[in-house]
Amino acid sequence: MTNTRVPRRTGRRHPLMGALLLVIGLFVTGGAYAATSAGIAMAETPPVSQASLIDEGEKLFLANCASCHGLNAEGREAGPSLIGVGALAVDFQVGTGRMPMAASGPQAEAKPVQFTQAQIDALAAFVASLAPGPGMPNPEHYAGDGDAAEGGALFRVNCAMCHNVAGAGGALTEGKYAPHLRDLDPVHIYGAMVTGPQNMPVFNDMNLTPEQKNDVITYLKYLDETPSVGGFTLGSLGPVSEGLFVWLIGLGGLIAVAIWLTARSN
Amino acid sequence: MATKPPGNDITSAMPAPEPSPGTAIVSSDTVANPGLPGEHVRVTDLDPKEEKKAERRIALFFSLSIIGSVIAAVSYVIFPIIPGDMASVRANNMFVGLGAAIGLLGVGIGAVHWAKSLMHGHELVEERHPTRGSEETRQTAVEMFTQANKESGFTRRSLVRNTLIGALVATPIPAVALFRDLAPAADPIAKMKETMWAKGVRLTKDPSGVPIKASEVTIGSAFQVIPEGLAELEHHRLEEKAKAAVLLMRLPVEDLVEKPERASWSYQGIVAYSKICTHVGCPVALYEQQTHHLLCPCHQSEFDVSNHCEVIFGPAARPLPQLPITVDAQGYLVAQSDFTEPVGPSFWEREL
Numbered sequence: 001m002t003n004t005r006v007p008r009r010t011g012r013r014h015p016l017m018g019a020l021l022l023v024i025g026l027f028v029t030g031g032a033y034a035a036t037s038a039g040i041a042m043a044e045t046p047p048v049s050q051a052s053l054i055d056e057g058e059k060l061f062l063a064n065c066a067s068c069h070g071l072n073a074e075g076r077e078a079g080p081s082l083i084g085v086g087a088l089a090v091d092f093q094v095g096t097g098r099m100p101m102a103a104s105g106p107q108a109e110a111k112p113v114q115f116t117q118a119q120i121d122a123l124a125a126f127v128a129s130l131a132p133g134p135g136m137p138n139p140e141h142y143a144g145d146g147d148a149a150e151g152g153a154l155f156r157v158n159c160a161m162c163h164n165v166a167g168a169g170g171a172l173t174e175g176k177y178a179p180h181l182r183d184l185d186p187v188h189i190y191g192a193m194v195t196g197p198q199n200m201p202v203f204n205d206m207n208l209t210p211e212q213k214n215d216v217i218t219y220l221k222y223l224d225e226t227p228s229v230g231g232f233t234l235g236s237l238g239p240v241s242e243g244l245f246v247w248l249i250g251l252g253g254l255i256a257v258a259i260w261l262t263a264r265s266n
Numbered sequence: 267m268a269t270k271p272p273g274n275d276i277t278s279a280m281p282a283p284e285p286s287p288g289t290a291i292v293s294s295d296t297v298a299n300p301g302l303p304g305e306h307v308r309v310t311d312l313d314p315k316e317e318k319k320a321e322r323r324i325a326l327f328f329s330l331s332i333i334g335s336v337i338a339a340v341s342y343v344i345f346p347i348i349p350g351d352m353a354s355v356r357a358n359n360m361f362v363g364l365g366a367a368i369g370l371l372g373v374g375i376g377a378v379h380w381a382k383s384l385m386h387g388h389e390l391v392e393e394r395h396p397t398r399g400s401e402e403t404r405q406t407a408v409e410m411f412t413q414a415n416k417e418s419g420f421t422r423r424s425l426v427r428n429t430l431i432g433a434l435v436a437t438p439i440p441a442v443a444l445f446r447d448l449a450p451a452a453d454p455i456a457k458m459k460e461t462m463w464a465k466g467v468r469l470t471k472d473p474s475g476v477p478i479k480a481s482e483v484t485i486g487s488a489f490q491v492i493p494e495g496l497a498e499l500e501h502h503r504l505e506e507k508a509k510a511a512v513l514l515m516r517l518p519v520e521d522l523v524e525k526p527e528r529a530s531w532s533y534q535g536i537v538a539y540s541k542i543c544t545h546v547g548c549p550v551a552l553y554e555q556q557t558h559h560l561l562c563p564c565h566q567s568e569f570d571v572s573n574h575c576e577v578i579f580g581p582a583a584r585p586l587p588q589l590p591i592t593v594d595a596q597g598y599l600v601a602q603s604d605f606t607e608p609v610g611p612s613f614w615e616r617e618l
Contacts, residue, residue, distance in 0.1 A: 157472050157490045161551040161563060172554060173561050173568055173579075199554035201488030201515070206479070207471070229352045231360060265308050265382040 050125065057126025060119055064100055073130055078104065085195065086133020087124035092191035094120045106175030107198050134194045141210040142186040144221040151215030152222075154208060159216070162200075166236035167223055172199065183224050186217045302391065310383050320383040324376050331372025338365025455615045459608045461493075461510040463589060468494040469514060469538065469599040472507075478514065480593045483536050486555040489514040491538065493601070509609055511541040512589055513551055514599070515571055517558055523573045531590035533599065538589040539575050542610040543567060545582040560586070583612060 062071065068079030075081030082089075093099040097111040115123070128135060156165060159181075164170050167181035176199055181189065193213050196202035208216065234241040310317040341361035348354040399407075414420075420427055450457070468477040472490040475497030483489060491512040499506060519535040531537075539560070543550045548564035558572040567580030575586040587609050590602035608616055 153473055161549065170552075170563070172552060173557070173559055173566075176554065178552075196486045196555055199556050201553050201555045202484055202486040204482070204484050204487060206482030207487060207489055227353050227356055229355050229359075231356060261378060264306055265310070265387075 053122050053125045054129045056119075057122035057124070057129075060115070060123050061126050064114075065123075068101075073127065082127050082130065084131040084133045085127060087128040087136055088134040088191045089195040089197070090124040090127045091120060091136060092188050092195060092197055094123060095185070095191075096188050098197070107177070110179060137187070137190050137194070137210065139187075141214050142190040142217050143214065144186055144217045146211065146215040146218040148215070148218045148222040150212070151217070151219030154212055155216050155219050158203065158208065164236060164238070166233070167220055168236040181220055184220070186221070189217050189220060302389065305389070306387065308383065308387060311387070317384065320379070324380045324384070327372045327376030327379065329372075331369050331376065334365050334368025334370075334372055336365070338362050338369055341365055455613075458509075458610075458613060458616075461604055461609060462496055462506050463493050463510055463512075463601045463604045465601065465603050466594070467601045468594070469512065469591065469601065470494050470497070472511070473497065477598045479597045480533055480536060480599050481597060483514060483516045483599070485516050485518055485535065487514075487516050488551075488553045488555065490541075490551065508547075509542065511549060512538050513541045513553065513560070514538045514591075515553060515555075515558075517572055521558060521572045525574065528574065528588065528590075530592075531588055531602070533591055533593055536591065536599065537571065538591045538599075538601075539569075539571065540587040540589065540605060540609040542586075543582060544577075544584040544586060545580070545611060547610045550586065 061069075061073065065073075065079075065082075068076060069082050070076045070079075073082040075083075090099075093108070094115055095113060095117075097113045098108040100114060101108045102111060113120075124136075127133075155167075162170055162172065162178035163181050164178075169178050169180035171177050178200070190213055191197075192200060193203040193208060193216070194205075203213075228236075234245055310320050338361075341364075342358065345354065345357040345361050347358050469489075469491045470477050470493065472492045475492065475494070477494060478489060478491070491514045492507060493510050493512075496503065496506055496510060514536065515538075516534075516536045522532065522535055522537070524532065541549045541551055543562045543564065545562065545565055545567050548562050550560050550562040550567070550569065552561040552563055553559075553571070554561070558570060559578070560569040560571055560575065562568075562580065562582065565581050567582035568578050569575040569582070569586055570578050574588065577583070577585060587605045587607050589605055591599055592602050594600045
């Protein structure tokens with residue numbers, strides 16, 4: 001191979017070198033920034049005493065929540081009072097991204113979480129310090145190791161009418177809806193049952209005992225982990241999606257076959 | 267020729283009578299019978315190359331069918347159904363089904379394509395055979411009837427004939443008596459007007475049957491309720507549940523608008539309403555705890571719990587019936603009486 005006439009463009013002279021350098025440069029600056037900001041975040045997380053946690057939570061509250069819920073969480077036109085809602089309600093609402101709300105509307109929707117878990121814990125500690133309310137549950141009550149069959153029976157009686165028997169969610173009135181319950185953090189399922197967020201009714205420990213709540217969580221976990229035996233679920237929405245499929249694909253296919261059968265060969 | 271009635275034979279040269287004016291049918295512009303369409307010529311009839319192509323295509327479908335059948339048989343072995351493993355059922359069904367579908371569709375599509383593109387394509391007209399039997403057949407039938415009548419004496423022995431007719435008329439009478447007894451022994455209308463609820467019957471949780479204390483129903487709660495004793499019923503449990511199912515809710519007292527005659531039917535903001543929709547009987551249990559609206563999932567009837575479950579949207583004709591409740595000495599919620607009106611959808615004998 002001779003390379004006297006056309007010098008090989010390798011090494012530093014390669015035409016792609018400029019682009020590569022640019023990418024390396026971006027990675028280095030981005031990485032350095034991430035490292036330093038991670039360092040800042042690390043500085044925030046070390047375990048703190050309860051009092052300083054509440055202080056931290058109050059600061060976060062004043063900065064992020066007070067405009068709607070009031071400076072003392074007493075509630076305003078835009079947001080309800082948070083006195084007595086408890087740490088669990090904060091963990092659910094902020095931990096699923098429902099709070100802070102993106103915009104006022106029929107209901108607060110789940111979205112990417114806006115705070116770190118440490119910040120959520122601080123907010124929860126602050127709100128819990130205002131008045132007693134439902135606290136964080138014992139982890140064994142949402143471990144998902146209960147009786148799935150019993151949980152299924154309770155789910156069908158208490159939850160399925162809104163959330164769909166397969167946990168696929170469903171419509172409510174005037175733009176509100178019951179969200180789907182698939183692949184959720186069990187503590188949020190537990191929190192929703194105890195606190196009754198937004199228009200969901202409250203299922204207190206006398207209605208569904210903590211063990212029964214664990215059974216319900218076990219059932220939902222079973223749904224998450226068990227594939228549909230019947231093949232495609234079409235969203236588990238029941239007659240709506242299945243009917244649409246049968247009318248469009250099934251009946252449409254039959255009509256197409258009938259047309260083909262009777263059409264003349266060209 | 268003379269035996270044929272005139273008019274049936276269009277060839278008989280009878281002079282057509284002059285049509286009377288007004289009923290005359292102007293026949294000058296009728297559409298002429300175009301006859302059968304001409305022979306349809308296919309590309310496979312004209313071009314031997316196309317014919318060869320179609321032949322290969324049909325063979326391809328049949329070969330696909332062979333492959334599909336083999337896939338189905340092999341998949342049954344490769345993806346066995348493992349007891350207890352639902353995912354294995356799914357894989358087995360899918361691949362065996364896909365293989366069998368390709369196997370059957372390949373044969374079907376290939377055969378139809380063969381018939382359409384290669385087989386003899388002439389169109390034939392086949393006259394429908396006359397429905398009237400031949401004279402000979404008709405004559406034989408008449409003879410058989412006449413002979414049977416003569417031999418049995420059906421028309422001659424009028425006593426035998428008439429008693430036979432009487433006996434045949436009488437045979438369905440036992441059936442009437444038997445089928446009549448299939449109806450409910452008790453008056454079915456009365457059953458539609460009453461439920462298991464009665465004075466002092468405790469409100470219990472569905473499905474466990476555990477009684478509910480008033481103190482357990484916190485604000486915003488919704489309890490799915492059945493009457494005490496329903497969970498233990500051995501017979502007609504679902505029938506009773508379908509009538510007696512109740513939704514128990516606690517509203518902030520200030521949100522509750524109550525008619526004076528019903529003020530004693532609730533307890534500190536705790537109200538109990540029939541869960542059976544007054545439209546066509548679906549269970550209404552989609553409760554929104556902040557708006558206090560109840561939504562029926564079937565036809566979107568909406569009831570306002572804070573205002574005696576009055577209908578605010580949808581096809582339901584009446585508010586949901588309210589169950590009058592109070593607390594007993596131990597603090598458990600009990601019914602004051604049965605519902606004061608029939609629950610569920612309208613029926614013919616319902617007043618109102």
